[in-house]
Amino acid sequence: MGVPRGDKEGYARQTLENFRLFGAPHVAILTSDPGLGPYGAVDVGGYVQVLLLAMQAHGLAAIAQAAPANYSALVKHELEIPQERLMVCGVSFGYEDTEHPANSYRTSRAQLAQAVRFVDA
Secondary structure: OOOOOOOHHHHHHHHHHHHHHOOOOOOEEEEOHHHOOOHHHHHHHHHHHHHHHHHHHHHOEEEEEEEHHHHHHHHHHHHOOOOOOOEEEEEEEOOOOOOOOOOOOOOOOHHHHHHHOOOOO
């Protein structure tokens, strides 16, 4: 995103973009019942994937964001979400801004063999 390695101030500025929702006008906050444990987060993850695909199919750009969950107590207070809910993530969305630097940033991905182990049954 144009921040050189070791540039702490630049990194801090870029990190703040998470909390500005990368300029998106809307955010959906996804929560789970804490009684579901990690399975609730798995369910939310599946829901997020379908939500992102549906938004794209309707011409919207969206990004799932874990960063807002770091401030879940504040977010839940401001949005009147019950404090007992587990905040999993946010999904920021709106019409794509093709000029925003985040929309041209690409990361590398691990090879499948580095991330998955297949075992014969």
